[in-house]
Amino acid sequence: MKDYIVRGIAAGGTIRAFAANTTETVACAAARHETYPVVTAALGRLLTAASMMGSMMKGEDDIITLTVKGDGPIGNITATADSKGNVKGFAGNPAVEIPRKGPGKLDVGSAVGAGTMTVVMDLGLSEPYNGLVELQTGEIGDDLAYYFTVSEQTPSAVGLGVMVETDWSVKHAGGFIVQLMPDVEEETIAKLEENMSQISSVTDMMESGMTPEDMLNALLGNLELEITDKEDVRFYCNCDKDRVSAALATIRKEDIQEMIDAGEDIEVKCFFCNTAYKFSVEELENLVEQ
Numbered sequence: 001m002k003d004y005i006v007r008g009i010a011a012g013g014t015i016r017a018f019a020a021n022t023t024e025t026v027a028c029a030a031a032r033h034e035t036y037p038v039v040t041a042a043l044g045r046l047l048t049a050a051s052m053m054g055s056m057m058k059g060e061d062d063i064i065t066l067t068v069k070g071d072g073p074i075g076n077i078t079a080t081a082d083s084k085g086n087v088k089g090f091a092g093n094p095a096v097e098i099p100r101k102g103p104g105k106l107d108v109g110s111a112v113g114a115g116t117m118t119v120v121m122d123l124g125l126s127e128p129y130n131g132l133v134e135l136q137t138g139e140i141g142d143d144l145a146y147y148f149t150v151s152e153q154t155p156s157a158v159g160l161g162v163m164v165e166t167d168w169s170v171k172h173a174g175g176f177i178v179q180l181m182p183d184v185e186e187e188t189i190a191k192l193e194e195n196m197s198q199i200s201s202v203t204d205m206m207e208s209g210m211t212p213e214d215m216l217n218a219l220l221g222n223l224e225l226e227i228t229d230k231e232d233v234r235f236y237c238n239c240d241k242d243r244v245s246a247a248l249a250t251i252r253k254e255d256i257q258e259m260i261d262a263g264e265d266i267e268v269k270c271f272f273c274n275t276a277y278k279f280s281v282e283e284l285e286n287l288v289e290q
Helices: 023-033 037-054 108-112 141-151 186-198 202-207 212-223 241-248 253-262 281-289
Strands: 004-010 015-021 063-070 076-082 086-091 115-122 129-134 156-164 170-180 226-232 266-269 276-279
Touching (some): 023 170, 037 141, 129 141, 141 156, 141 170, 186 212, 241 266, 241 276, 241 281, 276 281
Antiparallel strands (some): 004 226, 063 076, 076 086
């Protein structure tokens, strides 16, 4: 089954909601970056969040970037998504191994640590929107809910989950975002809180066979839920050799000359997808001339 996001509204449009299955997307990221299980979980949660936030945007060229900067062993984690279901990302240190919180429970919070979450939305305006909040738990979902409430003044419930098998493969990945609009009624909030108290974790729901539609029904089925849209999601990076060459051209001429003087081809990898691009000495000489 392809990864996808569903969007919906409930309670007469006073609640909007998103739910996603991102299993293949997260598996692709884990394979490309050769991440250890706890890093797969952390990066996967951020990729899932970014993909759903990307689907909130309207413009064809709109881009959203989430960056978690923690003092834990993973370091920085970044995920970027557009409004068409394309998402990519990477973790500063893919090879992190720390004790689990319990059987089958990866300790994402300890691997991320304390720090900040930054949200940058490029909506084609003269300046992109920037939001910054302190990490609350490092578990990504709690931190994103805090961001929505503090930076966007939109009370939100966020659930994110990645289940990693003992062979390090990704069995399930997905999540949901439920947001309250300004005119929501207290009775509606009470019903939503009751629904939230009765659901299990995202990975438990997916393990039981629940789809994104099922997740939204569990959260909002008694609040006149209407599924309004569905969109495919995939791990996709738009890098190519020309883009990497343009990035190389920003390096100091003296540094490129050192590479030329070494007399050997060099390899440059894309941060987001880990694709390697080779540059010959001749190509580096052309860069210096340009």
